[in-house]
Amino acid sequence: MISHAVFRTMSETDAVLERFAWLGDELAVAIWRRDTEVAETSYNKPGHHTLSYYMGGGYRTERDELPGLYGAPERLCTLPDWHESSWTVRGPLRFLHVYFLPEHFTRRAVVELDREPRELTLADRTYFEHERIGRLCAELANMSWEGADGQLRANETAHETLSHLLLSQSMPQHQQRVRGGLAPVVRRRLADYIEANLAQNISLGMLAQLACMSEYHLARMFRISFGMPPSAWIAARRVEHARRLLKTTDQPLQRIADACGYADLSHFSHRFRDAVGAPPSRYRGIVAA
Secondary structure, X not given: OOOOHHHHHHHOOOOEEEEEEEEEOOEEEEEEEEEEEEEEEEEEOOOOEEEEEEEEEOOOOEEOOXXXXXXXXXXXXXXXXXXXXXXXXXXXXXXEEEEEOHHXXXXXXXXXXXXXXXXXXXXXXXXXXXXXXXXXXXXXXXXXXXXXXXHHHHHHHHHHHHHHHHHHHEEEOOXXXXXXXXXXXXXXXXXXXXXXXXXXXXXXXXXXXXHOOOHHHHHHHHHHHHOOXXXXXXXXXXXXXXXXXXXXXXXXXXXXXHHXXXXXXXXXXXXXHXXXXXXXXXXXXXXXX
């Protein structure tokens, strides 16, 4: 059963589902088609984020809270997990939906924006245009999502789309003043240290010493500020570094394993396959194709 609330809402309308796929990492993508004289659709705090990209039609479709603003091909909407909206759909409409969790969006904030994940959320935007995001959505709509290779390519494209969304469509989280966690200067110090030492063994004790905290206190504060425990963050950064090297260099796999702090090539291949869904050599062949 599809757990995404927006997907369930669409399934209860006259919309026709043309394609759907899980892409791994709890990311999902769908293409919908509607052709109706007039219909109403509402979303109420769906609990996940949705990116909508109009592929065709939509010229008389509007959000009730924004009367007179209509859709069109290549226009985008962002529907955050907390948002509420009602829509009036008129005439033909074909669109792509990308469904993703709030943590998919915010955890990259540490590396890409030097911000804590809990500080940001996706903005609620209706009918905007963004050249790069639009191009990535068009690529995603036109590529195959079938089989392990197709899903992996689509997963890569979806993650790149989320990075551009973070840079252009993030906003401060609506909440009281953020409490607890690491001071910004300490968070940056730890993030920079981890990035610079991925090839080395990084222990909780090393990080605690760098932060001038006990191991217990550092582990608690790290999780608040980074959105995951130190071990999980380091593992994720090693996988991301390996992905980058596999895509941008022709270095031998053993050298990449060494650069990412894996004990041996077999261990690297096993961890990479578990995280990405394909062994390093196959991943390199897919993303380079």
